[in-house]
Amino acid sequence: MLDELDVRPGHTALDLGCGPGTDFEALAAAVTATGTVLGIDHDQAIVEAARARTADQPVVDVRSGDVHDLTLPDHCADRARTDRVSQHVSDPRLALSEVHRVLRPGGRLVMGEPDWETPETPGAGRQRSTTSPAWTARRARSTVSSFSPTGAT
Numbered sequence: 761m762l763d764e765l766d767v768r769p770g771h772t773a774l775d776l777g778c779g780p781g782t783d784f785e786a787l788a789a790a791v792t793a794t795g796t797v798l799g800i801d802h803d804q805a806i807v808e809a810a811r812a813r814t815a816d817q818p819v820v821d822v823r824s825g826d827v828h829d830l831t832l833p834d835h836c837a838d839r840a841r842t843d844r845v846s847q848h849v850s851d852p853r854l855a856l857s858e859v860h861r862v863l864r865p866g867g868r869l870v871m872g873e874p875d876w877e878t879p880e881t882p883g884a885g886r887q888r889s890t891t892s893p894a895w896t897a898r899r900a901r902s903t904v905s906s907f908s909p910t911g912a913t
């Protein structure tokens with residue numbers, strides 16, 4: 761997913777439903793000191809844990825918030841990602857429209873979700889998935905292409 765996100769120096773990258781911020785370090789390295797990584801999650805305890813983990817990374821800002829109602833200006837972000845978040849939100853369409861609002865034209869969104877319907881082995885049922893990150897990212901990109909018809913830059 762990080763490769764697909766193509767974060768560059770100076771970018772503002774949103775990690776929506778960031779949880780503990782597992783990928784903050786990689787995102788911070790990609791935006792460099794001139795960029796910003798903004799993590800948002802609606803679970804205050806997780807936000808505080810993520811803040812504690814990234815206290816030594818000045819480009820990382822972790823905020824409490826809801827993906828249905830992002831308190832961010834229009835077109836403020838170059839990149840956005842959700843990793844295993846959409847399956848939890850009550851109104852994915854509204855959340856997606858908020859992401860569209862805050863992404864700049866030509867910005868990029870990468871979304872990853874497990875494919876619970878595709879068993880890896882017969883009998884594995886909902887426990888396993890064959891969905892690769894690359895496949896998920898491609899699907900997400902094609903979904904979002906309607907949001908950024910000029911392509912990401």
Ligand SMILES: C[S@@+](CC[C@H](N)C(=O)[O-])C[C@H]1O[C@@H](n2cnc3c(N)ncnc32)[C@H](O)[C@@H]1O
Nearest residue numbers: 777778779782801802803826827843844845848
């Ligand atoms: C499965 S965790 C994934 C966390 C993180 N993306 C990762 O890859 O480690 C889902 C996260 O989405 C957050 N979340 C769910 N619904 C949300 C919403 N409406 N607004 C903000 N965060 C939300 C949860 O609090 C949780 O931290």
